[in-house]
Every structure is written in structure tokens, then in C-alpha cells.
Amino acid sequence: MKYSFFKGCFLSVRLPHLERVSVNVLGELGVELKETRGFSCCPEPVGFLSTDKLTGMAIAARNISLAEEEGLDILTLCNGCTYSLRHVNHALKADEEAREKVNEVLSETDHQFRGTVDVKHFASVLMNDVGLDRVARKIEKPLKGLTVAGHTGCHIVSPPEIMAFDDPFxxxxxxKMVNVLGSxxxxxxxxxxxxxxxxTNYGDKDGxxxxxxAKLESMHRAGSDCVSVICPQxxxxxxxxxxxxSRRLGLDFSVPVLFYLQLLGLxxxxxxxxIGLKRHRTKSSGFEEKILEALG
Amino acid sequence: MVIRVNYDADDNLSVVEASEICLKCGVCCVVKEHSCHAQLDSQFSPKCTYVYDCLGMDLPSENPNIWLCVSCHKCEEMCPYEVSPIRFIESMKAKAFEDGLAHPVIFGEVANIVSTGFAFPLTVSSSRQRQQLGLEPLNESAAEDLMKIAEKTGLSGKIDKYRGEEL
Structure with missing residues (x-):
């Protein structure tokens, strides 16, 4: 299983320890990640792709074309990157007129969109290409006794006809991925x-x-030891x-977060x-004790 | 009551027409778990929802609240009349961007992507962390192509005009 590795700019710039553990864990599962040269931001879906659509689509199409030139499907580590790239891949494969328009823009570069590859989030690769059976065979220290709140995120599930990942509701x-860990x-x-x-990013910190x-209180009420995510944002x-x-709301508890591939690594x-836990800002001594107990 | 939209303020008639099917049932915003996230902002209520606010303005592209939409598609999936508020809101965002009315963070982000290839600035700290972790250094090799793309689509001119600086 070889993929063109689209690491995305948020994770590679702000959270490189997640890139490190992701590369290590996926490698052990037989997922080969090719460092494709020249990738840019996906571009970011909410601020860029929805405001200047033609430029946004051309940038995404250029990224996809780099993987096409290597004959590899793209593997992403981010819900937002997956959203932008899958949306544009889907739109340009389906609409010849849009494809011609975008390729006309891309003619300024050495690349053209052909529509020959797929874009896959790492969770989708684990579920469909690696398979949870194979993941389960790699588990050496089941994380028993750990209750994990799974936060899937918005952009990986909607719209389902394009994202093809999970039920948005x-x-x-x-x-299922948490169950495989023994948690x-x-x-x-x-x-x-x-x-x-x-x-937060676009100015509504109160909201x-x-x-x-509200989410943290709900997770805490359900006895969660941590929250697991599949998106760097x-x-x-x-x-x-x-x-x-927590400071602003005066919360008297914390729910530490782990990227799913960190939990899988453990x-x-x-x-x-x-897994780089020392780089995390939200700590919980109870969680670390529980993990160390599970790891023996 | 049908939502009001001023046609003169919009150049995407089909999106606007679709928005006029809205019957203000509120389902897109008031079902807490499955509907609009922006509804949690204190300025909105079940009687004056986020989507009514976005669809009901005379000049919807000038409404700063359109920038609260996170493109999650929940409103579209919940709507029983296929209004697709997200299409309307994204269309208004595009118009606002065209007119130089976008949230300042958006212009900064767009300019950064076009000039460096990254949405977030490459810092000394991130370079050091990557080196410590044995990861390849990041580079801005995509920027040349992105600037050509932005020139071709006219984005560079808008950034110069609205940010007052060269890329």
C-alpha cells in the first residue's frame, strides 16, 4: 500500500510530533508514504475554497495532479485537507466544463488535472485498505480500562455523497477504531x-x-478518560x-486529547x-496513570 | 413568512431563488446536536436563528455573521425543503471577498497561502521541532506556481487592492 503523503500545513507546521507518530505507526502497518514534492496548502476549505472558488479549485487540482504524476492515491492526516481535495476531485471528475476552466488556469504551471487518483483520509485507509483485522493483529498492549470519547469532526462526514466516510448524524x-484498541x-x-x-479562528470566541x-461537559459526564480525534485542527x-x-468557563475538570494514531501507537x-505526550497542553494525571497501568 | 433577499445585492440568482423556499421552520438551527453550530452564539435564538439572520438581510454579503459559518453542511442535511443555506452563505462570502468585505483574517490567510504555499507561517520553532523529530524541513517551493495561478485568476490583484501590499 503506497500513497502520496499529503501531510497538510497545519499539522506539519504546528503539530509536527503528530506527523512523526503518524508516519511511524502507519509504516508499521504496511502503509508506505511517498514524500511528494511541491504540495501546497490544500487550500483551507472555510476561508479560501468557499471565498475564491476558482483559485481554490486550481490550487487543489494542482496538488492532486502532483499525485497523479506519481500514479498514487493521496493519503491525508486532516479532515479539512480531505474535504477540500475530495470536493475538488469530485467536482472536476464530474464536470468537464469546470475541469477545462481549471486546467486553463493550471496551464500557467507545468501541471494538468486528469482525474486519475483518489483522495483518502488515513482513517479511511485503516478501515478499508489496511483493515481493522490487520490493525488488531498489531496490538501488543490493549488499552483496557480506558474510556475514549470519539470526536469524528465535521468536514470528514459531510456531505456523505462526496466524503463517503460515515453517517453525519x-x-x-x-x-469501531477505538474498540480495536481494547478501549x-x-x-x-x-x-x-x-x-x-x-x-475561534474567525472571531467568535464566545460561541x-x-x-x-458543552462538548467537554458531555464527554466528562459520560466518564471519558480522554478524547480521540482524527483531525489536527x-x-x-x-x-x-x-x-x-477552561479558564474562561471555569471548568473544574479536563479531558486530554490524543490523535487516534497516538492511541494506536500506545x-x-x-x-x-x-507519542510526544509531553508536547500536549491539556494534562490529566489520572489519565496518564491509567495509560501507564494499561501499558503495564 | 418568506425570507427577504434583495436581488440587486446578489449576482447568483439560482442560489438566491433556492433560499426563498425557506419557510422558517428552524430545523436547521434548533436541533442542538444535529444542526448549525453558529446557533450557539448568544445573539441567536429559536425565534431569530443564525440561518434567518444570514438569509434575511437586505445586503446579505455585508452581514459579518456569514463568517461564522464553518461549512459543516448540517443545515443542508437537516433542511426538509432542500434550501441549502450553506450554498447561499458561501455565495455571499464569495461576493463579500470580491467586494473587499471579507473578514480580515481571511485576506491574511489567502495572501499567506499564495505567497508561501502555507496557511500558517513557517516559524523558527516549527523548523527546530521538525529537526528534533527527524522530519524533513518544510520549504516554499509551491509558492511560484501558486502566484502564477493567483495572477491568472485575478486573485493577486484583489489581494493588492484590499490589503494594500505586494505579494
Missing amino acids: DPQVLD EPADFDLKTLCCGWTL ADKLLG CFYQFDMGQLLA AMGYSLED
Whole structure:
């Protein structure tokens, strides 16, 4: 299984420790990641793709064309990158007129969109290409006794006819992935509510705090030891965002966050140092004790 | 009551016409878990929802609240009449951007992507962390192509005009 590795700019610039653990864990599962030269921002879906559509589509099409030139499907680590690239890939494959228009823009570069590859989020690769059976065979230290709140995020599920990942109203895939680790998925309400990252970014900190606070309280009530995410922006919001929102909201608990591939790494025998936990901002001594107990 | 939209303020008639099917049932905003996230902002209520606010303005592209939409598609999936508020809101965002009325963060982000290839500035700290972790250094090799693309589509001119600086 070889893919063109689209690491995305948020994760590679702000959260490189997640890139490190992702490359290590996916490699051990037989996923080969090719460093494709010349990728840019996907571009970011809310601020760029929805405001200057033609330029946004051309930038995404250029990224896809780089993978096409290598004959490889793209693997992403981010819900937002997956959203932008899948939307444009879908639109340009389906609409010849739009494809011609975008290729006319791309004629200024050495690239053309042909529509020959697919764009896959790493969670989709784990579910469909690697397979959860193979993932389960790699588990050396099941994370028993750990209750994990799965936050799937918005942009990986909607619209389902393009994203083809999970039910936007009742997401179950991440819970299945948590089960494989030997952990218990938390049963909490507000499961499909946004993390609030975009609201924070574009100026509505009050709304974002309310959103995040409501989600965290719901996770906490359900006995969650941690929250697991599959998107770096969601990660940042639950980590740094939680630290800041807790001060403003006066929360008296914390729900530490782990990128799913960090949890998988722990279950595969990685240490807390290997997964870069010391770089996280939201801490919980109870969580670390529980993890160390599970790791023996 | 049908939502009001001033046709003169919009150049995308089909999107606007679709928005006029809205019967203000509120489903897109008031079902807490499955509907619009922006509804949690304290200025909105079940009687004056986020979507009514976006669709009901005379000059919807000048409404700063359009920038609260996170493109999650929940409104579209919940709407029983296929109004697709997200299409309307994104159309208004595009018009606002065209007219130089976009949220300042958007112009900064767009300019950064076009001039460096990254939405977030490459910092000394991130370079150091990547080196410590044994990861390849990041570079701005895509920027040359992106600036050609932005020149061709006319985006460069808008950035110069609205940010007052060269890329």
C-alpha cells in the first residue's frame, strides 16, 4: 500500500510530533508514504475554497495532479485537507466544463488535472485498505480500562455523497477504531457537534467556548478518560483551545486529547514519550496513570 | 413568512431563488446536536436563528455573521425543503471577498497561502521541532506556481487592492 503523503500545513507546521507518530505507526502497518514534492496548502476549505472558488479549485487540482504524476492515491492526516481535495476531485471528475476552466488556469504551471487518483483520509485507509483485522493483529498492549470519547469532526462526514466516510448524524467508524484498541468508546451526547476551531479562528470566541465547553461537559459526564480525534485542527481545539476555554468557563475538570494514531501507537507498544505526550497542553494525571497501568 | 433577499445585492440568482423556499421552520438551527453550530452564539435564538439572520438581510454579503459559518453542511442535511443555506452563505462570502468585505483574517490567510504555499507561517520553532523529530524541513517551493495561478485568476490583484501590499 503506497500513497502520496499529503501531510497538510497545519499539522506539519504546528503539530509536527503528530506527523512523526503518524508516519511511524502507519509504516508499521504496511502503509508506505511517498514524500511528494511541491504540495501546497490544500487550500483551507472555510476561508479560501468557499471565498475564491476558482483559485481554490486550481490550487487543489494542482496538488492532486502532483499525485497523479506519481500514479498514487493521496493519503491525508486532516479532515479539512480531505474535504477540500475530495470536493475538488469530485467536482472536476464530474464536470468537464469546470475541469477545462481549471486546467486553463493550471496551464500557467507545468501541471494538468486528469482525474486519475483518489483522495483518502488515513482513517479511511485503516478501515478499508489496511483493515481493522490487520490493525488488531498489531496490538501488543490493549488499552483496557480506558474510556475514549470519539470526536469524528465535521468536514470528514459531510456531505456523505462526496466524503463517503460515515453517517453525519450517527458516526460510528471512530468508535469501531477505538474498540480495536481494547478501549471502551464513550457514549456521550452532542457527539456530532463541531469542536469550535473555525469559530475561534474567525472571531467568535464566545460561541466557540460555549461549543467546546458543552462538548467537554458531555464527554466528562459520560466518564471519558480522554478524547480521540482524527483531525489536527480538532486536536488543537481540544488541547490548546480547552486550556484557554477552561479558564474562561471555569471548568473544574479536563479531558486530554490524543490523535487516534497516538492511541494506536500506545496500543502497539509505543511509550508516552514516543507519542510526544509531553508536547500536549491539556494534562490529566489520572489519565496518564491509567495509560501507564494499561501499558503495564 | 418568506425570507427577504434583495436581488440587486446578489449576482447568483439560482442560489438566491433556492433560499426563498425557506419557510422558517428552524430545523436547521434548533436541533442542538444535529444542526448549525453558529446557533450557539448568544445573539441567536429559536425565534431569530443564525440561518434567518444570514438569509434575511437586505445586503446579505455585508452581514459579518456569514463568517461564522464553518461549512459543516448540517443545515443542508437537516433542511426538509432542500434550501441549502450553506450554498447561499458561501455565495455571499464569495461576493463579500470580491467586494473587499471579507473578514480580515481571511485576506491574511489567502495572501499567506499564495505567497508561501502555507496557511500558517513557517516559524523558527516549527523548523527546530521538525529537526528534533527527524522530519524533513518544510520549504516554499509551491509558492511560484501558486502566484502564477493567483495572477491568472485575478486573485493577486484583489489581494493588492484590499490589503494594500505586494505579494
